[in-house]
Amino acid sequence: MTRPAGRPAGRPAGRTAGRPEGGRAGRPRGRLRRTLLAGLVAAAVVLPVSAAASPDVPAPAPVAFAEHTALPDRYAGNRANLAEAARMAQDAGRTGRAAKLRAMGADGTARFLAFDGRGKGRAVEVLGDLETADRVAVLVPGSDTTLDTYQRFRAGAVALQQRLQAEHPRSAVVAWLGYDTPGTVSTTVLTADRADAAAAELGPFLVRLGQAAAPHARLSLLCHSYGSVVCARTGTGPQVTDIALFGSPGTGAGSAAELPTGARVWAGRGGADWIGHVPHVRLGGIGFGTDPVDPAFGARPFDAGPGGHSDYLKPGTASLDSLTRIALATAAPTTPEVPRA
Template identity: 55%
Template sequence: MPGGHPTPGRHRTRNWLRGLLAALVTAAVVAPLSAAAQPQTPAPAPAALAPVTAATLDEAYAAHRANAAEASRMAAAHGDRGRAATDRAMADPSRHFLAFDGRGSGRATEVFGDLAHADRVAVLVPGSDTSLETYARFRATATHLRDELTRQAGADSATGTGTDTDTGTGSTGPRTAVVAWLGYETPGTISATVTTTGRAEQAAPHLREFIRHLRGIVGEQARVSLLCHSYGSVVCGRAASGLDADDIALVGSPGTGADTAAALHSRARIWAARGSDDWVREVPHVKADLFGTTVGFGTDPVSPSFGARVFAAGDGGHSDYFAPGSLSLTNLARIVRGETSEVTHA
């Protein structure tokens, strides 16, 4: 009421906004100084290839491994042992990249499974603080999902069950592949950029373009699911309109910048989940204008008013959605496999 005491909810929101403003000011001063103090490690330009098809996947994989090997040599000559080791690991013959760029914070798009023959493809979109330096953590989420997809397929085969609820596919189930897409410069967790849609707006056209290229490999008959974690869900939200995907799952999401799932203007089914121990639940789901910049991401994706298909994620924290054996991972794999009637709801 006017002239009365502010409600506890308003008080918390004001405190959060004041703290956020302080963080913005700090980041605006500290980030440029930090960047200036850290010269970039040199790396070659990405391999120049024609659009990749199912028939040219092996050629593309080999070209990107060779590029990673050259990036490793350049990083070593520059004295950056950490980046050299990371790039060298990516040049291993067992690795399969649809894209690799060792410059700056780095970009990489890695494939797990037989993409050329996949009926179902999961594309993982990461959140803040993901770069080549931290790529091993992101890669682990992809391998955990791939392992869970394999486990579920094996269990279905053993019991003679596993009908795909979207296509009616029989007990052998769909053939799956996982793609880890680090195709944008992610914001730092402690930075001004993580509180706005700026990086997501920059990333969105790149994600749309990648999905178009992916369709050129797997064809229109394959079903594509985007699994978007944390700030990655903001990226997926900004890219959703016109994105050729069948499912978009938002996990640990601070919001998408849209007020409702319908406002994403996507033909995809929109899913959302949050673990009971995820700190994102404490972030106020508001949008506020600060000096001409919109801070915050709006409606909570797991709230009824947003209108997503909310599924159970168990009691995990912000980094636990892809933990082996977790309820969230089980449900995410079911979404990817098209067993939507088996997804447990919150």
């Protein structure tokens, strides 16, 4: 999620006449309503412009693979589909998208488990040798991650893979843009609808991924921003040993124990991450409730350093070090200072 135009309004200086002094239950509700109102007003302006500027992009249908297609054949088929999608986008006058697609396949060796160039697009890319990896980290992105912003997402995956390789050569990273992410300034980012649809895709994918990796491989889910809502709704089997939630707006669950997983659950937030100022409350189907870095949630805390919302996977950061250790199953809980809203 990229930072919205403004932070939620703070507590008003005065009190409404007759309002009880101890009205604690009303204050979070009021803050959330003001936040939602600001978002909806911005969406009314931004979304029609975005829709007009970004119509559906023509592209071939995804390649249909047989269930046990060998990984090299799958990679080759998706590279060919990617090249055709770039050609079609260019022919349709969508030069910006065409350039981004060409960049995705520039070196001719990209390893995509899945690719769909239509509309906002989807892509699932492997960094490393999946067939020999016994540590596999699956990155799940947040809002506004599309084929048009893919290189930004991929840069984090590359940084993580480089750190993993330095410590454990038999490792791989999977950049999982396997769902239609919500827009940061939209009504969809305030609910779990997109996350529920994504979780229905991610759960079976993790099963297949475990079968494709080396025997007894350990999988970890590293989930950023709205992606943490996705991961919190994804049922996982025993191969998923760790789930890390970072830059999270909440999960919709009251505690880590409520998540449909037996994995260790970690949570961290950078000291300058604006999402810490978003009210962690839930009203009906809007909002995501308990802050995962709150000790009451019950997740294992990890050191996310002083960075902002988009800094977690930047080289040289404490957060990247922590996420590397989580992916390698060598992390120990820390007690960092937790930034509060």
